[in-house]
């Protein structure tokens with residue numbers, strides 16, 4: 001029995017006005033889809049219908065790409081870096097002004113806890129626009145020669161796990177570099193992208209510089225395959241990433257792909273265990289585990305495994321699962337019924353393969369999509385739960401004896417997005433970081449994000465970087481008159 005009970009601390013929904021239906025944002029205006037097709041977006045924590053959203057078909061995508069091309073040719077390519085920077089600063093400030101509303105909207109549409117949208121997603125969205133606003137008039141110092149050029153029209157397809165943040169990761173560098181954009185948000189989380197369209201209007205961004213076409217996978221396919229697109233940026237599954245890579249192969253389109261992961265979070269026996277346990281929790285239970293760089297494979301040195309597991313179970317028993325709008329909530333709803341089914345299936349496979357399954361006692365709400373935080377011990381490298389991306393609050397625990405063994409196990413994956421190392425020994429951190437095949441390596445922390453720091457993967461986790469100077473480079477053509485280092 002707990003020593004005390006929490007009183008509910010619900011965030012108010014009154015700060016956000018959700019329209020009954022939404023159109024597509026093309027050439028600076030909200031317009032109806034040409035063939036009239038629509039779908040519903042629901043709140044995953046209650047299954048309540050939030051709004052009716054337009055599904056962009058071929059003619060809509062074509063209109064959006066044409067609007068982006070025309071805005072590029074007529075306005076944006078002729079707008080100075082300093083002016084573009086002003087628009088980005090304006091957008092960043094509007095995001096801050098509307099932060100509470102955006103956090104509530106994201107929580108309603110995505111199911112993630114308000115504590116995370118309020119303290120992580122939305123502040124990072126503003127930070128990305130501020131950071132890239134600063135770059136807009138300094139592109140000649142990005143290491144790509146004195147006069148790097150934009151590509152032109154960027155097609156951007158994003159997933160549902162960090163809807164507005166993924167938009168910011170894509171739109172901010174594209175605009176700073178002088179490209180125009182057609183963005184497709186995920187089918188289950190279109191609302192914050194549509195609120196962002198409104199912010200573009202408020203910021204007086206020239207019509208057509210940003211266009212938002214909502215829809216499902218087919219809309220994304222139409223967009224990336226459109227011949228009027230110069231650059232494709234995608235975040236999502238490795239499966240769809242492969243289709244996109246195949247579709248742009250042999251064309252002049254540039255592409256960056258940020259795909260799946262199966263990160264190792266490695267705990268050595270000299271690590272401060274309490275801190276490491278916090279890092280493990282943050283690594284895999286943050287955002288219900290819907291995180292491509294989540295530390296889903298916990299590698300613990302054999303001599304401390306019992307202590308780490310005991311401490312982890314104790315900590316997990318204190319996590320609060322439930323209403324994402326409650327400020328006390330740590331674990332919100334799974335984003336969709338489809339995703340919940342995937343998590344359940346793979347977890348059942350884990351049990352069938354012989355791993356031991358454990359979850360803290362917690363009551364799941366009757367409506368909505370929910371999955372209790374889950375830990376598998378006794379996991380072997382060959383198990384599917386140690387190899388496949390589950391994209392849910394599920395941790396697989398493996399053990400190792402030596403640093404070499406830890407490294408070999410950590411790198412034994414088709415992915416290579418991120419990794420974590422927990423140890424007091426600085427030289428070991430450096431050695432591990434040098435040898436881990438992962439785009440991001442966190443030392444004595446996990447899941448820290450910063451717009452100045454490049455993020456991206458190796459192997460089946462995709463190619464290209466987002467954030468920092470490297471991320472900016474993906475939206476620029478180097479100046480051919482100089483040798484680029």
Ligand code: NDP
Nearest residue numbers: 158159186187215216217220221236237240259260292391
């Ligand atoms: P997808 O890769 O299908 O979705 C990502 C985005 O791509 C969405 O906007 C989606 O549209 C769109 N899309 C789907 N098919 C195509 C296509 N053929 N051409 C262009 N765009 C397309 O991921 P899911 O949402 O289906 O999730 C499946 C699995 O992918 C998860 O279980 C997880 O393992 C992984 N995933 C990884 C992410 C990451 O950040 N690395 C993010 C999301 C998922 P729509 O949503 O409308 O279908």
